[in-house]
Amino acid sequence: MNRVLVVVPTYDERDNLEPVLARLHAALPDAHALVVDDASPDGTGELAERLAAADPRVHVLRRPAKQGLGPAYVAGFRWARARGYPVLVEMDADGSHHPEQLPALLAALDGGADLVLGSRYVPGGRVEDWPAHRLLLSRAGNVWTRWSLRLPLADATGGFRAVRGELVDRLPFDEVASQGYCFQVDWAWRAVRAGARVVEVPITFTERARGRSKMTPSIVGEALVRVTAWGLQDRLADRLPGRVRRPVPGRVRDGGRSSAVR
Numbered sequence: 001m002n003r004v005l006v007v008v009p010t011y012d013e014r015d016n017l018e019p020v021l022a023r024l025h026a027a028l029p030d031a032h033a034l035v036v037d038d039a040s041p042d043g044t045g046e047l048a049e050r051l052a053a054a055d056p057r058v059h060v061l062r063r064p065a066k067q068g069l070g071p072a073y074v075a076g077f078r079w080a081r082a083r084g085y086p087v088l089v090e091m092d093a094d095g096s097h098h099p100e101q102l103p104a105l106l107a108a109l110d111g112g113a114d115l116v117l118g119s120r121y122v123p124g125g126r127v128e129d130w131p132a133h134r135l136l137l138s139r140a141g142n143v144w145t146r147w148s149l150r151l152p153l154a155d156a157t158g159g160f161r162a163v164r165g166e167l168v169d170r171l172p173f174d175e176v177a178s179q180g181y182c183f184q185v186d187w188a189w190r191a192v193r194a195g196a197r198v199v200e201v202p203i204t205f206t207e208r209a210r211g212r213s214k215m216t217p218s219i220v221g222e223a224l225v226r227v228t229a230w231g232l233q234d235r236l237a238d239r240l241p242g243r244v245r246r247p248v249p250g251r252v253r254d255g256g257r258s259s260a261v262r
């Protein structure tokens with residue numbers, strides 16, 4: 001049984017998919033990949049089928065319409081757990097996440113973490129080639145998330161992660177309605193509240209070289225509205241009589257490379 005399944009959501013990533021899978025297999029020859037394609041008009045789904053036919057490590061899940069990053073990952077996680085993969089990875093297809101850094105994420109999982117977040121904003125983490133406004137948006141989004149949800153993570157919005165299958169099974173993904181990158185905040189917060197050991201490992205994030213970003217104002221709006229609403233609900237709930245105040249998880253530094261939440 002191959003241990004690791006890398007779930008790669010795609011929408012119009014025809015020029016990126018093959019090189020990123022080649023890099024993945026150079027970095028982790030035994031890992032399997034699941035391409036979750038939402039009926040990309042540019043033929044990414046057909047390309048993924050051809051790559052899967054040529055390589056037993058590549059699998060494809062084709063969905064009928066573009067439904068967002070969150071539902072694509074939920075479907076990919078279900079597919080993976082139904083087939084018994086004990087370790088799942090999230091990775092973008094656009095080359096922003098470097099497959100060469102996956103061994104570091106998996107080492108943190110082997111070190112005892114339940115969920116490892118590839119983090120741009122812990123010491124050693126980097127963002128390359130992003131215009132200033134994108135970096136500002138991402139940093140501000142993370143500051144707001146951290147404050148609003150009292151979530152002690154430097155990078156809760158990123159999508160380069162490794163997780164134990166047992167934690168995926170424990171989290172109520174049926175209730176996760178977030179569609180865009182808010183999905184990443186949503187389930188990281190659920191993991192922290194479920195008492196999972198969450199570790200951030202520094203990564204380098206590089207702006208895509210080919211294809212178009214799927215980021216839209218409505219994806220940013222979804223994250224802002226949901227995170228604000230969850231934060232307000234959480235604070236209001238704290239004031240209800242009889243509620244035991246939720247312990248705010250502490251943050252532990254691990255040689256400046258990672259932080260952990262219990």
Ligand SMILES: Nc1nc2c(ncn2[C@@H]2O[C@H](COP(=O)(O)OP(=O)(O)OP(=O)(O)O)[C@@H](O)[C@H]2O)c(=O)[nH]1
Nearest residue numbers: 009010011036038067068069072092093213214215
């Ligand atoms: N299956 C599926 N994949 C998607 C969807 N939206 C985006 N993706 C993929 O999710 C990954 C991240 O999307 P990007 O377009 O890079 O969006 P982003 O990373 O939030 O934004 P940038 O940082 O600007 O690139 C890429 O591999 C996309 O192809 C979707 O609706 N369905």
Ligand SMILES: [Mg+2]
Nearest residue numbers: 092094096208
């Ligand atoms: Mg991207």
